[in-house]
Amino acid sequence: MSRKPKLTRFEENVSSKYQIYNSIFMTLPFDEISNTGVLLPLFCEICEKGFAHDKNPSEIMDTFFERYVEKDKTEAEKINLLFRFIQYIERQVVLFDAVEDASFAIVNNMDGRGTLRNIKEEAEEKQKLGALKTHLERFKIRPVLTAHPTQFYPGQVLGIITDLAQAIEKDDLLTIKKLLEQLGKTPFFKKEKPTPYDEAVSLIWYLENVFYHSASKIYNYIQQNIFKGEDFDNQIIDLGFWPGGDRDGNPFVTTEITLKVAERLRSTILLNYHRDIRKLKRRLTFDGVEKRLERLERMLYKNVYLQKEDGMLSLAAFETELKAIRAIVIEKHQSLFSAEIDDIINKVKLFGYHFAMLDIRQDSRVHQGVFENIVETMEAKGNGLFSGNYINATEEEKIGMLSKVMQIIQPEYFKEEITNSTISSIYAMKDIQARNGERGANRYIISNNQSVLHVMEAFAMLRLCDWKQPKVDVSPLFETVPDLQIAHEVMKTLYENELYAAHLKERGNKQYIMLGFSDGTKDGGYLMANWSIFKAKEELTAISREYGIKVIFFDGRGGPPARGGGKTHQFYASLGTTVEDEEIQLTVQGQTISSNFGTLESCQYNLEQLLSSGISNEIFSSATAEFSQDDKKTMETLATVSYDTYVAFKKHPMFLPYLERMSTLKYYAKTNIGSRPSKRSKSKEFNFSDLRAIPFVGSWSQLKQNVPGFYGVGTSLEHLEKEGKFDQVVDLYKNSAFFRTLLENSMMSLTKSFFKLTAYMRENEEFGEFWTIIFEEYERTKRMLLKLTGYKELMENQPAGKASIHAREKIVLPLLTIQQYALRKIQELQKDPIANEKELKTFEKMVTRSLFGNINASRNSA
Structure with a gap:
């Protein structure tokens, strides 16, 4: 190095x-x-x-x-x-x-800070190797690949x-x-939109060519160097997958596509196993193992190339056979090439027959309409689900009724396409589990979750689909600032619901909760979105611990800081012990996939950084990661002032006209980069709630104004400066790694801004004043961040990152x-x-x- x-x-x-x-x-x-x-x-x-x-x-x-x-x-x-x-x-x-x-x-130093080798050495030095092993027996990371169109390649x-x-x-x-x-000579522009299946195939390329090798290399290192060759019962790295399962706002995701994607994931992992077994066969030419490997190779070949299922071993039997081969090699052949056998065994542990876990996601507003249609259709058939009037009942009454639902419904009962497809997507999960194993599809995410009822309706639908004890984790997604503020109350009520509590017990008393950065930033601005999520995590951790539930957070993070991105490992390492961190799960999308996980080196490095952020938070963290009451109060003031500033800006009469007429927003739909429509409704009228976060953030990026990554930050810092309380902000900055990380990511947004590009708008009769408001907040934020950090220029502490940005x-x-x-x-x-x-x-x-x-x-x- x-x-x-x-x-x-x-x-x-x-x-x-x-x-x-x-x-x-x-x-x-x-x-x-x-x-x-x-x-x-x-x-x-x-x-x-x-x-x-x-x-x-x-x-x-x-x-x-x-x-x-x-x-x-x-x-x-x-x-x-x-x-x-x-x-x-x-x-x-x-x-x-x-x-x-x-x-x-x-x-990047592949053995430097945040890498596994560095962590192992630090644990040895601090005599914490035992604690590290204990932590790795339960800690996991799950990057979830999504097809959200943030890249145009x-x-x-x-x-x-x-x-x-x-x-x-x-x-x-x-x-x-x-x-x-x-x-x-290769065209960049696509004449037609990709289908969800096309998107899935594109991302499976990364699974096959990058993650398959990098994730297993990390697992092998942990097993050999930390567990000294012993088996341990934890995958450590799970892979998640959304294309083909994410139905939220995407009418093109059908049950047929969901099943087709699951089958593609299965056939791709089997193909990779087949390649590895063939390589192994060239080495293990010994008595007692050669024929056994031949049988495995033939089994995989028939399945992958001839689509013949006969003779296919179950996953458990496949793993047992590989372990039996290893035992013979150790006992009779001096352990020759046993490391290569371990590598395949570990890959089978990591990827099973599913390769990546396919999540199903749908919006709560869709569920509500679907459930009402189910109730009305079943009543019309003379086979009503409830004795009372469900549609006109109060929320509390509905929850009580949903807890008693017992019937079985089939997709073909319903003429409404959305009802039929929602029900059939649940049956598809059962089919995938039967074929790819339970890890193949075992999480149902409810977007825009605002209430207990939203969770209970989704849970009732699972049970109605001939699934008395669903092998599925129901995961609410809390996105907007108001939803995040009541998330802990929603979960408390669910934990106290007898039926739901019994379901959680069946699922190992684990509750997955997704928190969305993108819409939070769009809704409440940068500081408030991040602070609301942090507070929600603290409250959800506290309430879950109180009820003996292990809460697992799943973060909807995007590439740019405005969508929850930025320096991800720093963010997770800064959370402290008041936030449950047994698993780190996050969405990875668009340019983040190709930049952070596009090559074997970058994938290994960034997976290790993610692992190390959770480990260092748990094993090496000091009490300084926690917020003192004074710091919390300062953070609350900053977030509130920032929120009020951003909301006032959003309510400016020129806000929507400016985006519509002065930015590239309306052109995103013409780029054919994603299968999903660029806005939520089909209405020709332009309104804020229909805007998707990606084109919203992207349009500010094209203007080189990056508003969602800084707007309100400068005003909030200046507010405390004017009140003579800037020393409180300085204390917060010194004490809180979380706050420092937020501001570093905001600096990145400022660094990528270039207002000279659009300075001509200052003279525009209609939009001049609005442009000036944005520019003044940019200047204010820059001034305040430099004052707080003591830097002479933005990103002074990250010269290589800054050089990369400037070059681009x-x-x-x-x-x-x-x-x-x-x-x-x-x-x-x-x-x-x-x-x-x-x-x-x-x-x-x-x-x-x-x-x-x-x-x-x-x-x-x-």
């Missing part, structure tokens, strides 16, 4: 290499326009100088055309050149990704990034050149300039949309095409 500082390692291995390979890339002729690569650096320079001299995007564009493009070029040719620039820039981002991936192990491009990273690692110039040529921002600056130029043109042309219809379509296409590179360049927000 190099002793050089991380920033130096980044500059030498990422920045310098990118410059070299980019210069090769820029000279490659991809089409009939051979001078695009020559003109783009000149355009970049014009953009940088233009913004430095407070020019607007249109003026910058005019300067460029005037200076570098021949006078006889038509408007169509100029526009064509801009589209070529977009193509080049989005590929430059890919190149930067590949260079960063190739250098991951050099830039199609599968082919992700494949090129992987191959390019490998070629760059070997300095294989010939292959690099060929791959860059391939990249130049520099690449996409010309792209954003083109996007803003196109948006300004659209505003002009809309004065007479009929006469300008053709031109409007061209510039709208330009905006849509320019979305890709900027979002992809933001991958290091995770």
Whole structure:
């Protein structure tokens, strides 16, 4: 490992290499326009100088055309050149990704802080190895891969990034050149939306090629180095999966797709086992084991390639057979290649026949309508579920009635499509469990959960589907600030419900609760969303402990800080003992998957960081992780002022018009990056509650304003400064790792903001005042954070991370300039949309095409 500082390692291995390979890339002729690569650096320079001299995007564009493009070029040719620039820039981002991936192990110390080796050594040094072993016998992490569209790379491009990273690692110039040529000719834009099954297949690639190897390598290390080769009964790493099971707001997820995805997961893990058994067979050519391995190989081959089930062993029998082979090798063949056998046994423990646990998720509002339809349909059939009038009953009466429901219903009883599909999705869970094992699909998540009734209706539906004791964990998802505030009361009532308590006992007295960052931030602003979740976790931990329930939190975290992302391991390490932490579960999506888990090294490193955050919180944490009463009071004041500031901003009459007309929000739907509709309702009317968090946060990111990651933070800090209580904030910052982590992530949002891009809006008659409000809060937040931290510049403590952000921002600056130029043109042309219809379509296409590179360049927000 190099002793050089991380920033130096980044500059030498990422920045310098990118410059070299980019210069090769820029000279490659991809089409009939051979001078695009020559003109783009000149355009970049014009953009940088233009913004430095407070020019607007249109003026910058005019300067460029005037200076570098021949006078006889038509408007169509100029526009064509801009589209070529977009193509080049989005590929430059890919190149930067590949260079960063190739250098991951050099830039990041693979044995440094937060890695397993470091933790083992620290435990030995502090004589806490016993405590570490005890903790690892029960502690787990579960990254849950979701198809939420926060990245625009199609599968082919992700494949090129992987191959390019490998070629760059070997300095294989010939292959690099060929791959860059391939990249130049590979389309980024999808003409059609992917289906949920397409999304699943894309993510299964990561399971098969990355997680399968990295997760098992970690498990093997723990077994060999911490447990000294002994077996222990805990997977430590579970993998979760949402594509094909997440029905919330996605009408394209059908029961057929759910079953098809589960089958794909099963066949992929069996294929991986088949490959490993074949490799093992080449080594274990000994008496007593050769024939047994042959039988296993044949069994897997028949299942994977011939789809023949006969002779397929149960999972337990498969594991037993592998252990029997190991026993013979140890006893009769001097343990030769026993480590390779252990590796396969451990993979079978980790991934079973399911590979990843498929969650089913649906919105409580859908459940409510479905349940009412079930009640009405069954009554019409003369087979009513209840003796009383359920629909007009009070919530308390409904809960009482639901506790006594006994019948069995089938999907075909119901003509309503949503009712039929909701019921059939529950039966699908039973089918998946029968085929892939209980871990194949054993959690039902209720989005937008606001009450006890929402949980009890979902639980009643499980029981109605011929499942007296459902082998399913019912998991409410609390998202908005008001829902988080009452979450502990909801759970207290459930814990006291006789029927639900009996169900929890059957499930090992474990309760999974999901908490959503994205909608919380959208609803209540950055500080309040994070503080509300922290407080909810404390209250839910306390109430669960009181009732003897082990609560397991599942965090709906996104890539950027505004969606709960940022430095994830720091966040979990900062929670303290008042928050239950037996498992860390979180959603991983879009660019976070490719940036944090896209290569074997980055996947291993980030899984280890996640593991270590839970371990250090439990084993090495000091009392300073807890909030004192004074610090809690300060945090409450900051969150409240921030919340009031953000809500007032959200209620500003220009808030929605600004997003609708000045941002890229409406263009997200045209990008075809995800199977899910970009807003919740089909209404043409634009309203806040229908907005999904991803396009909402993404639109601020495209404007380079990143409002959800900082708005209200500056005002709340300034409030205490004005009251002469800033020393209280300083104390909170010193004492609380949680608060420090929040502010570090907010600094990342500020670092990625660039207000000169949209400074022209200040002069806009309609939106000038609103733009100024945002800019002033940005300046205020920046000033207050620098004052609090004592830094001279943002992210001073993370120079390598900051360098990566600046490098990426520099690449996409010309792209954003083109996007803003196109948006300004659209505003002009809309004065007479009929006469300008053709031109409007061209510039709208330009905006849509320019979305890709900027979002992809933001991958290091995770």
